[in-house]
Amino acid sequence: MKKLMxxxxxxxxxxIAIGALLLFSGCPNSGGGDTPPETKQPDAKQGGTKKFGDKxxxxxxxxxxxxxxxxxxxxxxxxxxxxxxxxxxxxxxxQKALNLGIYGADLGYTSIYERPDASLKYMRSVRKLSxxxxxxDAFDNSTxxxxxxxxxxxxxxxxxxxxxxxxxxxxxxxxxxxxVGALIITxxxxxxxxxxVQVSSxxxxxxxxxxxxxxxxxxxxxxxxxxxxxxxPGVEDVRNKLSELEELYQAVQINYTFVKPETDAKNxxxxxxxxxxxxxxxETFKAIATxxxxxxxxxxx
Numbered sequence: 001m002k003k004l005m006x007x008x009x010x011x012x013x014x015x016i017a018i019g020a021l022l023l024f025s026g027c028p029n030s031g032g033g034d035t036p037p038e039t040k041q042p043d044a045k046q047g048g049t050k051k052f053g054d055k056x057x058x059x060x061x062x063x064x065x066x067x068x069x070x071x072x073x074x075x076x077x078x079x080x081x082x083x084x085x086x087x088x089x090x091x092x093x094x095q096k097a098l099n100l101g102i103y104g105a106d107l108g109y110t111s112i113y114e115r116p117d118a119s120l121k122y123m124r125s126v127r128k129l130s131x132x133x134x135x136x137d138a139f140d141n142s143t144x145x146x147x148x149x150x151x152x153x154x155x156x157x158x159x160x161x162x163x164x165x166x167x168x169x170x171x172x173x174x175x176x177x178x179x180v181g182a183l184i185i186t187x188x189x190x191x192x193x194x195x196x197v198q199v200s201s202x203x204x205x206x207x208x209x210x211x212x213x214x215x216x217x218x219x220x221x222x223x224x225x226x227x228x229x230x231x232x233p234g235v236e237d238v239r240n241k242l243s244e245l246e247e248l249y250q251a252v253q254i255n256y257t258f259v260k261p262e263t264d265a266k267n268x269x270x271x272x273x274x275x276x277x278x279x280x281x282x283e284t285f286k287a288i289a290t291x292x293x294x295x296x297x298x299x300x301x
Contacts, residue, residue: 065192065211066112072205076113080198081106082191082300087125089301093133094234097180098299100129101187109195133180135172179229186238187299189215189222194296197289209285213278216249241295248288253279 082102090096103126110118130136172181196212199205223246226239259273280288 065196065208066109068208068211069109069195069199070112072199072203072208074199074203076115077198078118080195081109081118081122084121084125086300087128090129092234093180094183094232094238095299096129096133097183098187098190098234098238100126100133101184101189102191102296102300103129104184105188105191105195134175134177135180179232179235182225182229183235183238186222186226186242189218190292190296190299193292197292200285201289209280210278212285212288213252213280214254214276216252216254216278217276219246219249241298245288245291245295248284248291251281251284251287255279 082099084103087099087103090099103122107119107122107126110122127136172178193212193215196208200208200212219242223239223242226235226242229235230239255277257275257277259275261273262271263269264271
């Protein structure tokens, strides 16, 4: 397997990096505003911030959902993933970008469950869509060589892939393709929630339900991000569908507890201490789950 991975890494790195968009960037989680001091992030799994237009979005990592699903005791389930054989069905820029995000989330899921054969298939699908979207030139040879050297070191590889994603993000900005980035993030966010609601339907898990409820804040910011690109083909349709989901999320209550943040003035790092606690009824959860499943299936079919 090592030989196979090394043979293909140069062709697949752009796909891996797009998958990192889901592993390390995920989706908007809190309101935009003026650029804050750097927010302390203990490790790569906790995400960071992303700028769209003149707004800064706080970005948690959907890798946490995949980890939570695995920790809930459920076995690996290939049936909840989008089939890699569908990759040629996507023809428009919006379809390709959304499903690139979805395949990236699938790549994250298979990586968490350590399924290298499946991961390789999804890397190929992501690579194909990234080629078609013109993103493949976003990475230099030095990054590729570093990934090759660390192919068996999971922690180092994840950090390198995170760095590769940032290069991809810069590439999208330089080439005026942030609408593509917004749709990729949207697809990955939808797929991550799809995993969560599918898991809960098979084995109710309060932590998974809580994580789904927390996405009310993420959804609000995701809609704000998409509105910056409504003139681009396919974006308005996606935003309208997410607005229907937003209506269901209005029934979710978020109890917010403010705790003064800690600021390291010397290093310009602020550690956020405030907490939010979502409250969701079983009825609301089922309604949200039904809408997410329908929306996700519309995108992949």
